[in-house]
Amino acid sequence: MSSDEMSELLAYCTSRLDWLVETTTALASLESPTPDKAAVDRCGRAVAARMRALGAAVDVLPSDTTGDHLRAVFGSGAGQMLLLGHIDTVWPVGQIERMPIRRDGDRLYGPGVFDMKAGVAIGMLAAAAVTRGQVEPGRRVVMLLTADEERGSAASRQLVEAEARRSDAVCVLEPALPGGALKTRRKGAGEFELVVRGVAAHAGLEPEKGASAISELAAQIGAMDALADPARGVTVNVGMVEGGSRPNVVAEHARAVMDVRVQSAADADRVEAAVRTLRPRDRRTSLVLGGGFSRPPLERTAGVARLYGMAREVAHALGRDLEEGAAGGGSDGNFTAALGVPTLDGLGAVGDGAHALHEHVEVDQLPWRAALVAGLLRRIDAHW
Numbered sequence: 001m002s003s004d005e006m007s008e009l010l011a012y013c014t015s016r017l018d019w020l021v022e023t024t025t026a027l028a029s030l031e032s033p034t035p036d037k038a039a040v041d042r043c044g045r046a047v048a049a050r051m052r053a054l055g056a057a058v059d060v061l062p063s064d065t066t067g068d069h070l071r072a073v074f075g076s077g078a079g080q081m082l083l084l085g086h087i088d089t090v091w092p093v094g095q096i097e098r099m100p101i102r103r104d105g106d107r108l109y110g111p112g113v114f115d116m117k118a119g120v121a122i123g124m125l126a127a128a129a130v131t132r133g134q135v136e137p138g139r140r141v142v143m144l145l146t147a148d149e150e151r152g153s154a155a156s157r158q159l160v161e162a163e164a165r166r167s168d169a170v171c172v173l174e175p176a177l178p179g180g181a182l183k184t185r186r187k188g189a190g191e192f193e194l195v196v197r198g199v200a201a202h203a204g205l206e207p208e209k210g211a212s213a214i215s216e217l218a219a220q221i222g223a224m225d226a227l228a229d230p231a232r233g234v235t236v237n238v239g240m241v242e243g244g245s246r247p248n249v250v251a252e253h254a255r256a257v258m259d260v261r262v263q264s265a266a267d268a269d270r271v272e273a274a275v276r277t278l279r280p281r282d283r284r285t286s287l288v289l290g291g292g293f294s295r296p297p298l299e300r301t302a303g304v305a306r307l308y309g310m311a312r313e314v315a316h317a318l319g320r321d322l323e324e325g326a327a328g329g330g331s332d333g334n335f336t337a338a339l340g341v342p343t344l345d346g347l348g349a350v351g352d353g354a355h356a357l358h359e360h361v362e363v364d365q366l367p368w369r370a371a372l373v374a375g376l377l378r379r380i381d382a383h384w
């Protein structure tokens with residue numbers, strides 16, 4: 001890719017700065033909490049209209065249980081590159097009263113601007129920039145925007161995976177790490193529930209006839225904590241416990257819920273196998289295990305590293321450096337990476353305060369991030 005081409009992309013995206021700010025503002029003002037289908041769909045219609053205005057063919061993919069998902073196609077090449085994002089946010093309708101959308105110097109504040117309505121705007125502009133030139137790319141750009149990412153993507157996971165399988169690479173428009181770094185690793189996450197059944201008895205009259213579910217659970221919690229391996233990035237948190245009925249009754253029932261994070265699929269398998277083979281210490285009690293891993297880890301495979309290398313070259317051509325790092329939380333990129341499709345995450349806005357009251361994006365970084373995504377798409381198209 002010539003540096004002329006890069007500076008042309010940057011000039012185009014810079015000339016659309018007002019559009020980027022106005023689009024981010026408009027989408028943030030259409031609040032879209034995951035559980036409120038009507039609200040998410042209202043925001044989705046505005047996104048679809050803007051993508052159509054940029055020349056995309058947009059399909060609304062209906063969902064009964066969540067807001068509708070959106071699939072937009074830019075260009076007409078035979079192959080495919082995927083831009084991935086979501087239109088739902090964690091903020092309830094009305095949050096905007098507490099967090100009004102406002103510009104303070106270079107910062108644009110508001111609910112959902114950073115996670116990830118500015119990222120949606122960046123992705124749209126980048127896709128349009130790549131496909132508006134004289135030379136059509138050999139691959140079409142598909143932009144998939146889901147409506148339930150903030151609640152675990154149960155309704156959209158199959159859609160995300162099907163689209164990823166058709167794609168040579170996936171660019172995820174989630175917020176950047178602090179300072180703008182990309183995310184080349186994300187932990188996988190799981191939740192396990194352990195229910196213990198004991199034998200009730202009177203604690204004063206005949207305690208020997210009882211088998212305490214609480215004592216058994218305490219031993220099992222020790223076993224679960226021992227699965228943690230911080231040096232390998234494996235963390236375990238038994239974050240909820242309950243059990244028993246009265247102080248003078250040997251507990252018949254107890255329950256714990258554990259959150260597990262891992263950096264590799266091998267560690268996910270190891271932890272899962274260990275949890276599934278937990279056995280009661282007191283044979284009079286029994287264990288029932290539920291749950292599992294809901295997001296596989298995004299591992300830094302050779303494909304991920306190659307995509308990051310390309311993004312870094314594009315950034316250099318734009319006069320910027322571009323670092324990489326790890327994120328503790330998951331995104332839909334975890335699903336696409338686990339399929340073996342090269343995935344690069346954190347390509348969206350630079351800012352701070354995702355899911356927090358000070359959520360904001362840095363306005364002067366918006367154009368170059370759009371040029372970065374556009375340049376990366378060009379580079380993937382030319383060299384993958």
Ligand SMILES: [Zn+2]
Binds near residue numbers: 115116174175331
């Ligand atoms: Zn997000």
